[in-house]
Structures are given as C-alpha cells and as structure tokens.
Amino acid sequence: MYDYRGLVVDWHPRRLVVGTEWTVTALGRSEPIAVIRRLRFGGRTVFRAVTWAPTSDGRELIGYYRTGDAAAVASWRDHVDRQAARHEATSRPHSERGRG
Template structure:
C-alpha cells in the first residue's frame, strides 16, 4: 500500500508579492532566506520595492519575521505616496523629484519616525500609532 504523498508536501514558500487587494498592483516583494545550520537555520526576510525585474527593485530592509517585512513594505508604500504628494504640492518638477528622492529604507525610517511624533489620523485620543517591529536596513 502506498502512502498519499505529493511533492507539494515539501514545498516551502520563499517569495511573496505584496499587493493591496487581489487585483491591486504589487508594491513590494518579500523573500525568505535561511542561513547557517539547515536543522536550525537563521531565518531573515528581505523586503524590496516591486518592479517587473530585479534590477529595478530597491532594498527596503531585512526583517526577522514575515509580518515585520510585510509591515515594512506597506509603510514604504504609504511613505512613497506621502512623499510624492508633498513634492507635487510644492510643484516640484519630475527631474528634481527623481534626483532628490530618499532611498526606500530612508523613506520608511522617516515615515515611522513621523508616525511616532504625531497623533494618528482620525484618533480622538491623540495616541500615536504603535510602530511596526524594527527592521534592519542595508544599502
């Protein structure tokens, strides 16, 4: 008698496309890396901006959990939109915007620092949003 086994039983997820909603365009890519001892690996998650090809992606940071990596990707999405709106409101031309844009890791760091300083939107209590778990940014 043969056991019911399928190769999918050995499948391990290693990459996730982050998108808002099922039909939304991707905004980040998270990839799982395991280093060291295969029996007790040191697991990290790298989060990068989304682009069709790897060459067009930018490092947002390295995180210890998938949840922290997803939060970093989302925070980058929010930070990049906020930065674009700020620059557009100042009537900044596209060339200047491109040349002065902070790195993806810096955008997230600045965005999270601003969230800790100001009351969250729509909050009557004025309590600041709890920051997402720390991430380790590398360039």
C-alpha cells in the first residue's frame, strides 16, 4: 500500500501484468519447474498450473486456481513433493531395495 498525500492506494506490480503464460523457476535448476497460464472460462479468469517439460506432451496437470498466487504456491508444493519422493526412493538402504 502506498500513501500519496493522504490517498491510500492498494497497489501491486502484478496488476500491471498483461501476459498469459509464466514459468516458475527454482534456484539451482537450469529448467523451470512449472508453467502457469491465465485462461478465461465463461467470462471468469482462472490459472492453470502444469509441470514443466519442453513440449506440452510431457507436462502434467497440477490444477486450476482462482489466482496466480494460488497457482504458484501449488506449483512449488508439487515440486517439493516430487523432490521429496525422488529423494526417498533413492536414499533407502540397500537392504530395503533388495539385492539381486
């Protein structure tokens, strides 16, 4: 919020955004982790989040959200959950994985 000569304005830079598609990035990664696209359904704006892949064929739906912020949070949670599952799968002791 900004106070300009007694006038309080509730403003945020995102209000200036006119794009329709954004990538979500994470530090230390060379590729994005998700893609968020703004869509209109029946006159209502929604945000669709999908996992990132070079082409649409490789992307998986994360979900549809009312706000871009909600889509970004869901994208981050999906990334963290996938990383945790990958870590869990690769860090089990050899005895649990079964030795052939």
